[in-house]
Amino acid sequence: MSDALSYRPKPGEIPTTPGVYRFRDDTGRVLYVGKAKNLRARLANYFAPLTSLHERTRRMVTAASSVEWTVVGTEVEALQLEWTWINEFDPPFNVQFKDDKSYPYLAVTLADEAPRALVTRTEGIKGARYFGPYPKVWAVYETIELMLKAFPIRTCNNANYKRAMQSGKPCFASQIGRCFGPCSQKVSIEEHRARVEQFVSFMGSQDRKLINRLTVEMKEAAGEQKYELAGKRRDQVMALTAILEKSAVVLRDTVDIDLFAIEQDELAAAVQLFHVRGGRIRGVRGWMVDKELDVSTGELIDSIMQTAYTGSAVPPREIIVPELPDNAEALELWLAETADRKVRLVAAQRGEKAALLATATQNAKQALLLYKTRRSSDFVARSKALEDIQEALGMPAAPLRMECYDVSHLSGTNIVASMVVFEDGLPRKDDYRRFSIPESTDDTDSIYRTLMRRLAYLAPAGETSIPRETTSGEAPAEEIEQKRKKFRYSPNLLIVDGGQPQVAAAARALADSGVTGIQLCGIAKRLEEIWLPDSDYPVILPRNSDALFVIQRIRDEAHRFAITHQRARRKRDISSILGEIPGLGPARVKVLLQHFGSVARLKAATEESISEVRGIGPQLAGTIHRHLRA
Known part of the structure; x- marks a missing residue:
C-alpha cells in the first residue's frame, strides 16, 4: 500500500x-x-x-x-x-481558527505626544498598550469611566487634540470636563504623561498599594483642612475600589497568568482564554478551531499558542494549559522572545489554578455545545446538509426523517438501547424510544435485537407481530395506540453508532424483517467515517460540512439518551438490591453507598468493616453481609 x-x-x-x-x-x-x-x-x-x-x-x-x-x-x-x-x-x-467576533480592548497610545485612552477592536496600533479583551464593549467604557475619575487623561481623537493645541482653545470634551489632556491648559505634557503612566501601571497590576497611598493622602489633606484635595483623593479611592470590585478575585494578588481551556471532539475544538492579572480575571476570549487531521491536545496547544500571541498580545510569565506539548521547551523559548522575558508553560494538576482551569473548561464545553446548536438551527444550512447526505449516500431523496440507534451497558449488564429521531435536521424528542435488552452476546447482537423489535412495526402485514415490550409500564389503550402510530413512521435513513460490524448486524435485521426502502449507514466515532452495508471503504464527508455535523449530532444524541437511561436503571437496581435487606431503609442505603462507593465494594467488605459505618450495628452488618453474599 x-x-x-x-x-x-x-x-x-x-x-x-x-x-x-x-x-x-x-x-x-x-x-x-x-x-x-x-x-x-x-x-x-x-x-x-x-x-x-x-x-x-x-x-x-x-x-x-x-x-x-x-x-x-x-x-x-x-x-x-x-x-x-x-x-x-x-x-x-x-487547524483552522474561527472567531466569529472581534473583541473590544482598552488601549493607551503611549507612542503619542499626549497619550490617550480609547476603545478599539483593532490590534497592532503602534506603541499602544492593550488591556483586555473584554467580553462586552460596555464593560470597556465602564472601566474607562471609572479610571478617568482616578487618572484624568486625554480621550479626544488626534484631530480634535491638534486643533485645540494650535488654536489654544480646549477641545469640546475638555470644555465639558470629559478630557484632561494638555489642551485643557491645566496640565503640561510632562504632567499628563505621569498621569498616563499611573493609569497604565494600575491597569496592568491592579495593586491595592496605590489605593492605600491615596487613602493616606486623603486623610493627611483632611487633617490639614485641605478639603478640596481630600475630596479629590476620596473620589480617586472610590473609583479604583470600584474597578477592583468589578473584577472577580480568583487567585492571589501577585498572580499574573493566562489560562487556556480546551474542549474538543473529532472535528472541532472550543478554546477559552482567561487573562488573570493581579489575581483577577481581567479578560475572557473564546474561539473555535476546525481540525482536518487527527491532532493531539499537545499539538493543538502548540497551534493555539502561536495564534494567541501573534500581533500585540504579550504573554505573561506563566501560562496554564491542560497538558504540556512535546515541544514545550521550544515553545517557552519562542514565547520568551515574544515577551522579552522568561515564560513558563504549566499543566495545572491540583490547587487553585487547577480549579480555575476546571471553570474555564466548563465554559469551553458550553461554547462547543452552542457552536453545534447554532449550526443546527440554520434552516438553509440544514437543508443543504440533508441534500449533501442524500448525494454522499446515493439516496433517491433527502433523508427528512432519520433514526439513530446506540447501545449502552455496564460490563455486559443492564443492557439498553436508544432510538432518537431527527426530522428536517432537528430532534423530534416525542418520538424517542428506549429498549431494554434482557440478554445479549455483544453489541452487534444488541443492535440486531433492537432493530428487529423496532422494524416489526414497519414489516409487511401478517409477517411479523408487534412486540409488547416496546412500551413500558401500564398506560391507557388509547395512549398505547397513539404511541404505536408514531412508531410506525418509516425513516428515510437508519443510522447505527459503529462501524462495519454494527452496520452488518443492522443490515441483517432489515433483511430478516422484510422491510425495504430504508437507507442504512453507520458512523464510526474514532474517525467519523460513514460506513454503508457491503462496502469495503467508508464514505468520508468533508470536515467542515454541515452534513457530517448533522450525522455527528444525531449520533451524540443517541449516545446521550442511551447512557442516561442505562445509568438510571443501574441506580434503581442498586437501590432495589439494598432495599430488600430487612432493617435497611433509604437513609442507611445512602450512608452505605457514600461510605463504600459502590455495591461491588460493599459486597467485598467484611462484617467488621460494615459495622463501622455510622448507624450500622454488628447485627445489621451481619444481615447485610449474608444477604449480599447469598
Missing part, C-alpha cells in the same frame, strides 16, 4: 535535523505545513502503510504529490518558520 505514494523520498535523503516540511498537491498548492525536531523520524510517520494511517491523514498524503522540507538550526526557528508559512499559504489540512 505504501508504494502508492510515488513521491516518497528515500530514507537517506531526509535529514535528521530540525526543520519544517510542506506537502503539495499536483497544482503546487500547499496542503499541510508541519515542523519536526527530527525531520526523518517525523516524515516516516506519513509514509507508513496507508491502512495504518488515520483516515484524515491518509486523505492528505494521497491528495499530495510531493513533499519538501527546509532545515533550520533549532526547534524555536522551526516554530517560527512553521507559523510564517501557515499564515502565508493557509493550508487546508492545518
